[in-house]
Amino acid sequence: MSDSLFSRPVDRRAVLRTGIFGALGLAAAPALAACGGGSGSGGPSGGGSVTWGAWANPGEGERYKKFAEELSKKISAKVNFQAVVGDYEAKLLSQLSGGAAPDAFYVGDGMMAKFIQAKQIADLSDYIGSDKSPVTLKEFPEGLYQWCKAADGTGLYGLPVDCNPSVLWFNKDVLSSAGLSQDPSQLFDAGSWDFDALTAVLEKVRASGKKGLILANWWFNWVWSITAFGGKLQDEAGKIVFADDPKAQEGLGWLLEQFKSGNITYAGSLPKGQSGDALFLAGQLAFNNVGRWALPTLKSVKFGYDIAPLPSPTGKDIMPVPVATAAIALNAKAKNREKALELIGNYVSKDGQKFRLSGGGNAVPSITGLDEIATEGGVPAHAKWFNDAVAKGYAIPNAFVSNPKTATDLPVLVDKLFKDPSTTAASFSQAVTKLVNG
Amino acid sequence: MAIDTQVRPSARTAPSRPWRKVSRRRRKDTIAAVIFLSPQLFGLIVFMLGPLGFALYLAFSHWDGFGTATFAGLSNFTELFDNPRIQRSAINTVWFTVLQVPGVMVTAFLFALFMQKAGKMTSVYRLGFVAPVVTSSVAVATIWLYLFNPDISPVNTALKAIGLPAPNWLQDPSFIIPSFAIVGIWQGLGYQLVMFMAGLQSIGASYLEAAELDGCSAWQKLRHVTVPLLSPTILFLSITSIIGSFQVFDYIYVFMDTNAPDEARTIVYEIVQMAFREFNFGAASALAFLLFLVLLGVTGLQMAAQKRWVHYAE
Numbered sequence: 001m002s003d004s005l006f007s008r009p010v011d012r013r014a015v016l017r018t019g020i021f022g023a024l025g026l027a028a029a030p031a032l033a034a035c036g037g038g039s040g041s042g043g044p045s046g047g048g049s050v051t052w053g054a055w056a057n058p059g060e061g062e063r064y065k066k067f068a069e070e071l072s073k074k075i076s077a078k079v080n081f082q083a084v085v086g087d088y089e090a091k092l093l094s095q096l097s098g099g100a101a102p103d104a105f106y107v108g109d110g111m112m113a114k115f116i117q118a119k120q121i122a123d124l125s126d127y128i129g130s131d132k133s134p135v136t137l138k139e140f141p142e143g144l145y146q147w148c149k150a151a152d153g154t155g156l157y158g159l160p161v162d163c164n165p166s167v168l169w170f171n172k173d174v175l176s177s178a179g180l181s182q183d184p185s186q187l188f189d190a191g192s193w194d195f196d197a198l199t200a201v202l203e204k205v206r207a208s209g210k211k212g213l214i215l216a217n218w219w220f221n222w223v224w225s226i227t228a229f230g231g232k233l234q235d236e237a238g239k240i241v242f243a244d245d246p247k248a249q250e251g252l253g254w255l256l257e258q259f260k261s262g263n264i265t266y267a268g269s270l271p272k273g274q275s276g277d278a279l280f281l282a283g284q285l286a287f288n289n290v291g292r293w294a295l296p297t298l299k300s301v302k303f304g305y306d307i308a309p310l311p312s313p314t315g316k317d318i319m320p321v322p323v324a325t326a327a328i329a330l331n332a333k334a335k336n337r338e339k340a341l342e343l344i345g346n347y348v349s350k351d352g353q354k355f356r357l358s359g360g361g362n363a364v365p366s367i368t369g370l371d372e373i374a375t376e377g378g379v380p381a382h383a384k385w386f387n388d389a390v391a392k393g394y395a396i397p398n399a400f401v402s403n404p405k406t407a408t409d410l411p412v413l414v415d416k417l418f419k420d421p422s423t424t425a426a427s428f429s430q431a432v433t434k435l436v437n438g
Numbered sequence: 439m440a441i442d443t444q445v446r447p448s449a450r451t452a453p454s455r456p457w458r459k460v461s462r463r464r465r466k467d468t469i470a471a472v473i474f475l476s477p478q479l480f481g482l483i484v485f486m487l488g489p490l491g492f493a494l495y496l497a498f499s500h501w502d503g504f505g506t507a508t509f510a511g512l513s514n515f516t517e518l519f520d521n522p523r524i525q526r527s528a529i530n531t532v533w534f535t536v537l538q539v540p541g542v543m544v545t546a547f548l549f550a551l552f553m554q555k556a557g558k559m560t561s562v563y564r565l566g567f568v569a570p571v572v573t574s575s576v577a578v579a580t581i582w583l584y585l586f587n588p589d590i591s592p593v594n595t596a597l598k599a600i601g602l603p604a605p606n607w608l609q610d611p612s613f614i615i616p617s618f619a620i621v622g623i624w625q626g627l628g629y630q631l632v633m634f635m636a637g638l639q640s641i642g643a644s645y646l647e648a649a650e651l652d653g654c655s656a657w658q659k660l661r662h663v664t665v666p667l668l669s670p671t672i673l674f675l676s677i678t679s680i681i682g683s684f685q686v687f688d689y690i691y692v693f694m695d696t697n698a699p700d701e702a703r704t705i706v707y708e709i710v711q712m713a714f715r716e717f718n719f720g721a722a723s724a725l726a727f728l729l730f731l732v733l734l735g736v737t738g739l740q741m742a743a744q745k746r747w748v749h750y751a752e
Contacts, residue, residue, distance in 0.1 A: 093503050093717075114717050217697060284590065405716045
């Protein structure tokens with residue numbers, strides 16, 4: 001007992017010695033941990049390791065991990081998925097600044113231009129045009145990847161991973177209780193789904209005490225009023241030109257008129273939870289202007305629902321509408337460039353998209369020839385229109401995001417203009433054009 | 439010479455020996471202290487002082503997050519002063535502070551007074567009040583996002599039921615900042631309540647008994663005994679609340695995402711937007727530095743003013 005550790009007198013020198021070794025141990029721990037971390041590299045056939053980073057919900061995260069396992073076997077390298085939780089942009093930026101970013105990563109529309117300008121991501125043109133790539137650029141709808149080019153229209157710095165076109169989801173029960181005998185999908189099939197038809201439906205819904213449609217300041221929610229009317233959004237050089245286009249002005253005028261009449265409610269800059277989604281799920285909203293991502297949450301509702309394309313002047317056409325998308329890009333300082341390119345190619349290829357998106361129900365493939373994914377399960381009934389909308393649609397105009405300041409200022413300006421009752425189509429167009437074109 | 443050499447050292451060393459011993463021991467103690475503190479100091483330097491110094495350097499630089507920063511002089515600061523959105527954000531931040539700080543302090547103080555009489559239920563109530571404190575701000579904001587929904591919110595339904603106008607909380611420009619303040623008060627209440635309860639319990643019963651013997655009413659006891667003796671707690675809570683309210687960000691980020699309208703933006707929201715959305719780290723750091731100076735000034739004023747109204751019992 002007298003020799004026990006606790007009964008020994010405390011020797012200052014011994015305490016100091018222990019303290020020094022303890023401090024050294026603590027200081028060395030991160031270095032040792034870092035050394036230990038390297039043991040994970042080295043693929044099944046010695047092709048090294050390659051990592052991609054992306055935002056992902058829990059379901060997607062699991063699927064991406066399985067994709068990584070499968071791809072590891074295919075490209076003979078250890079493929080790792082790095083899920084980024086929280087503020088993706090801020091975290092990616094920190095990783096890039098510190099030289100610790102993954103070999104490939106998702107890039108949202110607000111960051112693409114800056115990453116290209118700062119040479120943080122590499123041009124994929126040569127790879128996608130080579131025999132090594134399992135996918136060709138022709139497989140992507142042309143409107144989906146323009147935003148991945150540099151400001152001067154050269155290069156290709158990202159490939160769309162999947163997409164979500166702007167469509168109108170509608171609540172069949174709300175429409176029938178408002179006294180409508182035909183729903184929008186039936187009107188479209190009958191060739192009479194034009195803007196007058198939409199206005200009439202919205203008026204009837206409003207008269208029934210429910211809300212018709214809620215729109216936010218996101219480009220996805222208002223730019224269709226220009227192009228679905230047949231208006232021209234931008235010219236070949238990428239400049240915004242809708243201020244000078246009569247059809248575009250007519251479309252914007254229609255939208256502003258609906259805000260004023262109360263047929264459409266402006267939801268401001270609120271996030272998805274409080275814009276159309278919550279009300280639509282609560283059975284209080286006739287239309288919700290979102291993409292296919294709404295499907296997983298709608299599967300459990302009790303009311304009937306379907307989708308319709310945005311209306312057209314003829315009532316029977318699917319017009320060009322916004323398509324939300326993100327791209328996967330190659331880190332310019334990728335540690336394993338060759339395998340990272342293989343990863344990207346396989347990720348967006350037919351097989352890759354099929355693996356990632358089948359059964360997920362929250363996106364539409366960004367390449368042609370995979371129509372069955374959007375229509376799987378037959379839900380919603382007219383899911384084929386997702387594919388048609390993607391084929392004709394367009395991703396965010398480069399002019400909206402070519403400057404990070406413009407990208408952040410645009411929604412704020414649109415918010416201000418939509419809230420101002422004196423805004424006209426002309427004043428709206430002028431203000432937006434001035435900001436975007438400079 | 440021989441005698442000389444024998445005498446001199448003893449003459450020199452004899453009186454200085456104890457001093458040297460003390461000095462040596464002190465040096466050893468200092469070294470030991472530094473060694474023991476070094477892990478913490480390392481963390482402080484790397485994760486606190488380093489970034490602070492870097493932010494200060496960036497405030498006088500142009501830097502987009504990549505490559506090399508270039509010297510900008512005071513241009514980041516002039517850019518901020520010329521930016522009407524920053525001015526609006528500053529006003530919003532002050533307005534939030536004006537609503538939230540007194541709101542949460544008065545509410546917490548009143549509840550703390552009531553809780554003094556809650557008896558056995560005190561711990562139950564305390565748990566209820568503290569629950570929002572330990573809930574993440576993002577979860578709190580998500581709940582309130584539903585409660586502020588103008589169409590399906592039970593709050594608005596209740597207001598309509600009693601004939602009151604139901605505001606469009608997060609859309610009406612005049613209600614946005616008050617909405618944030620309501621959430622801030624709700625979440626901050628528990629912490630301040632606990633602090634006030636601790637402060638109230640530390641007030642000696644003899645003071646209140648003496649006041650009673652002097653014929654003081656309940657109101658007079660509260661005003662002339664309780665509040666003055668609680669003044670150190672009030673000072674502490676006011677300093678920490680003001681600092682916290684000037685840094686409000688998380689609610690707005692959850693409520694408005696990255697597209698908050700001008701009426702909803704606060705200074706820290708602008709800092710994040712400028713840095714991570716606009717890649718303007720120089721201006722963002724300059725704004726952070728200005729915020730630091732403002733908070734330093736406000737806290738300094740509070741500390742200076744405390745001599746006039748804060749009473750420390752014994």
